Amino acid sequence: MxxxxxxxxxxxxxxxxxxxxxxxxxxxxxxIIGANGAGKSTLLGSLAGLVRPTSGSVTLRGEDVTGxxxxxxxxxxxxxVPEGRKLFAPMTVRENLExxxxxxxxxxxxxxxxxxxxxxxxxxxxxxxxxxxxxxxMSGGEQQMLAIGRSLMSRPExxxxxxPSMGLAPLVIKQIFSAISALRSRGKTVLVVEQNxxxxxxxxxxxxxxxxxxxxxxxxxxxxxxNRDVQRAYLGKEYSSxxxxxxxx
Amino acid sequence: xRAELFLQYLVSGLIYGSIYAAVAIGFNIIYNATGIxxxxxxxxxxxxxxxxxxxxxxxxxxxxxxxxxxxxxxVGIGMERAFLRRIARGGVLxxxxxxxxxxxxxxxxxxxxxGESVRTLPFFSGTEVSSVGIAGAHFSPQVFWVLxxxxxxxxxxxxxxxLTLIGKAMRGCSANREGASLCGIDPDLMVTLAFGLSAAIGxxxxxxxxxxxxxxYAIGTGLGIKGFTVAAFGGLGNSLAAVGAGLILGMLxxxxxxxxxxxxxxxxxxxxxxxxxxxxxxxxxxxxxxxxLKDY
Numbered sequence: 001m002x003x004x005x006x007x008x009x010x011x012x013x014x015x016x017x018x019x020x021x022x023x024x025x026x027x028x029x030x031x032i033i034g035a036n037g038a039g040k041s042t043l044l045g046s047l048a049g050l051v052r053p054t055s056g057s058v059t060l061r062g063e064d065v066t067g068x069x070x071x072x073x074x075x076x077x078x079x080x081v082p083e084g085r086k087l088f089a090p091m092t093v094r095e096n097l098e099x100x101x102x103x104x105x106x107x108x109x110x111x112x113x114x115x116x117x118x119x120x121x122x123x124x125x126x127x128x129x130x131x132x133x134x135x136x137x138m139s140g141g142e143q144q145m146l147a148i149g150r151s152l153m154s155r156p157e158x159x160x161x162x163x164p165s166m167g168l169a170p171l172v173i174k175q176i177f178s179a180i181s182a183l184r185s186r187g188k189t190v191l192v193v194e195q196n197x198x199x200x201x202x203x204x205x206x207x208x209x210x211x212x213x214x215x216x217x218x219x220x221x222x223x224x225x226x227n228r229d230v231q232r233a234y235l236g237k238e239y240s241s242x243x244x245x246x247x248x249x
Numbered sequence: 250x251r252a253e254l255f256l257q258y259l260v261s262g263l264i265y266g267s268i269y270a271a272v273a274i275g276f277n278i279i280y281n282a283t284g285i286x287x288x289x290x291x292x293x294x295x296x297x298x299x300x301x302x303x304x305x306x307x308x309x310x311x312x313x314x315x316x317x318x319x320x321x322x323x324v325g326i327g328m329e330r331a332f333l334r335r336i337a338r339g340g341v342l343x344x345x346x347x348x349x350x351x352x353x354x355x356x357x358x359x360x361x362x363x364g365e366s367v368r369t370l371p372f373f374s375g376t377e378v379s380s381v382g383i384a385g386a387h388f389s390p391q392v393f394w395v396l397x398x399x400x401x402x403x404x405x406x407x408x409x410x411x412l413t414l415i416g417k418a419m420r421g422c423s424a425n426r427e428g429a430s431l432c433g434i435d436p437d438l439m440v441t442l443a444f445g446l447s448a449a450i451g452x453x454x455x456x457x458x459x460x461x462x463x464x465x466y467a468i469g470t471g472l473g474i475k476g477f478t479v480a481a482f483g484g485l486g487n488s489l490a491a492v493g494a495g496l497i498l499g500m501l502x503x504x505x506x507x508x509x510x511x512x513x514x515x516x517x518x519x520x521x522x523x524x525x526x527x528x529x530x531x532x533x534x535x536x537x538x539x540x541x542l543k544d545y
Contacts, residue, residue: 071435075430087428
């Protein structure tokens, strides 16, 4: 589905991505975990067309899309749910979703849009109940649902999510993660950047660990959950307790 | 005060108020799309009136005005594409200063084309001497044209922004540019549209008022100041508030004649502008809660 090769990007003289490569196969949920400032958001930004890579290549279903603008990436079937959600706060839930379907509606007409809208309300019934509410006045969890719903409206094959659990209560995080699992059962491919390593690795088919602009580790969700370095750095366990578990104490 | 005199002042306030409101709405559309104040806004009104008055001798009035509005729209679009877009990365302040420069350039070009002579447009219906009497006061039919046209412009704009996909996309773009980009909306196109729309509205206002007030290469400056006053008074970015604020300012100006000589009419709006900027920069209708939801 998606392949990035030797991707480099940055802001001015600052190099944030230092030549990293990754791939996402159709139907996978791929997680990228890593500390603050590792460059995770820049990575997604450069895949979605918000940040122009300085070198390297990105291909989507075999087509070279390196440095394409967001409109083109969207048309190619790749949509980003950005960090901080970037909703249209003074507009209603319904209007936000309408703009999510902006390109689909212009291409395929109103009927396709209504179908997509019904699909989003099926996944997030809460949004259906609150169609007339202003997006900016909703709770964090509802806003995240709306951001995912807005992205779905563009009929993406690959959905990229940037820190979907940020700032949310544990119970709400659970809902969001089960929605991400539901995306896969709807035939979507998911690439997700997350601080909440434990929760995301449980549902991910594969994961990468990112450190200062490079991907340093790759494995299935289970492998990474069992990895000692990952446990220590991202799952908040001490070496001693890891050693204890290994020895069956 | 005699009733018909009161009515006379009232209607004159309404007319000027609605013209100021139309210019203010132009300010707001561009402000919402880009975050800048376009100081060439008054020039759009001047161009509308001047171009229409030149064409009116050769074309039917309605056609002359349509052509004037179209030409002014192109000027607005051209201004954004040729100049403002190129310096957009330099920040809002640079763009605002560029609009001041552009307004001077447009005015000087108008002076070269049309000279210093005062021009006018024929009345939309009837002539200078025809009048409609209401309760003992007499009004030119053009009065009703101005009010009707402004009301129509406001209604059409509201429908455009609330009901059409493009209108919603423009609102989305001003609420969150990056979010709009990620929805496949081209923000640059929305900015161009905003300039076109705002130039068209300015030109319509300029055409509607020209028969009553006459037009001249330099009227843009005054209209721009009044329009900006109204936009700030109502709360920048809020077009419906601009209508209310426009009518209030029009009334204040028109009734000020009772207390101060007519020559001081323009002072009223400057005083209002200063008072608003000092006391309530968010405008009288600007609410903090709604403002907090805006991203810029």
